[in-house]
Amino acid sequence: MNTLVSARDHAATSSTGRSPSGLPTAAGVAAVTVLTSLPVFLPGAANGLISAEFGWSSARMGAILAAYWLASLAGAFVSKRAALPSTIERTLAIALGATCLGLLCAAAVPAAGLWLSSAMGGYSYGYTQPHTNALLMRRCTARLRAFAFGLKQAAVPAATLLASMAMPTLAGPAGWRPVFAGTAVLCGVAAVVSTRSDTSAGRLATARRDRVPPLRGDAFLLALSGAGFFGAMVGNGLGGFLVLSLTSRGTSLSVAGVVATAGAALNIAVRLIAGWLIGRVPHAAWAALIGMFATGVVGVALLTRASLALMTAGALLAYGGGWGWAGLLHYVIGLPYPGREQRATAYSQMGVSLGAATGPMACGLLFTVNSVIAWWMLMVAGLAAMVCVAIARGRGGRT
Template identity: 70%
Template sequence: MSTLVRPPRSGPVRAGASGLPTALGVAGVTVLTSLPVFLPGAANGLICAELGWSATRTGAVLAVYWLASLTGAFVSRRSASPVGVERTLAVALGATCAGLLGAAGAPATGLWISSALGGLAYGYTQPHTNALLMRRCAPGLRAFAFGLKQAAVPTATLLASAAMPLLAGPVGWRGVFAATAVPCGLGAVLLVRHAAAEGRQPAAAAGAGAPLKADARLIALSCAGFFGALVGNGLGGFLVLALTTRGASLQLAGAVATAGAALNIAVRLGVGWLVGRLPRLAWPVLVGLFATGAVGAVLLTRPGPVPTLLGALLAYGGGWGWAGLLHYVVGLPHPGREQRATAVSQMGVSLGAAAGPVLCGVLFGLLPDAVWWALAAASAAGSACVLVAAAARRAP
């Protein structure tokens, strides 16, 4: 993994270098640092049964992850871009490993600690790896690299959801947590060894120390990230519950959610590939993704299997497919300061990710269909924010 995330020794991309190994390494780190939030979600029922917790307490554990991620992104915004990035990622993976082991050994307190450490590591490293992709990847690959990195998040969801039913029986849910800590620890060791072998650290990019003004464009895109994350995490937390409440079997509801997550991965990769070849499509595609999410959420209010399946796919594909492209358009106009720019957008995403399940939980207790109308409104608001940002971009 260490060779995959090695930064260049100078700002420009080397001639003939695509940066694909870096993108793959960053995606791997993103998968691992996402596990402290998705594993407890996948093991929710088992955790509640063993510890006597309510679903509300488990939801609070997940919210801690995203609030810690918000803190990590805020701290990252104040740090230099990205000098010694391998050591930064090594510390993040080490903290994730320690948290997962703590959750396995002493879950009553360890789950809270794992969520806090994992969220802090995730939020702090996201802007660093965003800047690394901009510096290390060839211009034509950057949009795809961002899509690949963000596709790692729903990939982590699928891995956690698949590992828990397969492995929890033989080894228990604690064993699954301990097993997933192993690659985090190994990755940290490899990164530390490679950083030590490299010796000196690369110089920071030109302009990295210059202050970053949070203008109307950046604020609008951060708000779009807030609304989009609210949709994605609300959808991920309540789609299966809503479908089973309507009478669908747990297997069918799980299959619908899995299909949506798989489509989400494909959309993030496909959008990155498309924008890499046709950069002028970045803004209209971003608006379209949010609008598609709104249509999908509205369809989820309708009865019947066809509107439900189509709505879930559109909501997942569009309402949560924007992530890679959003951070790409945030970082692109800030050479040398991509980390600080995407730290702002990551703060919006983390806040929305924490707020989404809470809002949906309150609305679901009052009127289940109100969840989907709220997510439709959030998707529409995200689309409007992107339009505001596009207008600010063109303003003199």
């Protein structure tokens, strides 16, 4: 976590005379993203254990997960209106502390604590995402920025994988509560380390925050926020209902789990590779965004088929393209607003958070009627995301 602080980067600058790449900062931001994402992915992975213990319905657990994303929406909205602090690390430390407290409450008194954990964790995640976007824009070199955003967003599916592995590995012998408590301890340690970091270079990086005019919503920002909304509907709907869709059509749970895990792993790879490529070919960012959403649409369409082979191919395409765009979207929306990256990316984060809550809820309702209808709905959402990107590009979007 001390990589969040630019003291090491500052030292590198002093000794070599060259500007640091910002890779340590990017790695630290990715770690924060993993930790603040776990309050939604741990309950999802422990869904069966928690529901069996308390007799809860899947609808109740779905509402708890949706509460995380709605709280994230609120956090991003507040972040949009807040001034960027002179020391971003202190903001991240507070967020990590709040996440720690929420997870401890979930482990101690689940009936109320799981709701509190979703609310505190979601708000912390939504509020800090625009801050860490600004951190990456200001401390990473131009060549590294796109990759840094990809690394940060790859942390989200990485958190999904960690939560999915932790439950069968650790919760089996120890129970799900110690897993939550252990994760809370990690968040608490990270918060303490962050507060002790040297922040002198951080103050220098944000010293000009008051010299830029306030940011107003325009067609460019709103269009890319819409792309985030529709794209997140696809990604989170896929993450919530792919396994259910496969098993409902006769696929074994183990095979369905392998397909979902492979999709999540591919999603991580796509986010990293896309960031690396755009860092070297910046003018390809818009084509890459549209291509990713188009690939996701094809993948979701294949999920309407009954064949396991076609559904597997569809899952990989949908995960890779339909959910691989996140880092690139935030990078593209923040780039034209130097000095105002936090407020610009708050718009896209609000869209993503709202879509992350809407997609699973809509899929849950439609799955009770016909699972195929749910996938068609997500396919339409993917097409709408493509249209939003095209509108933003036409409104003068450039990298």
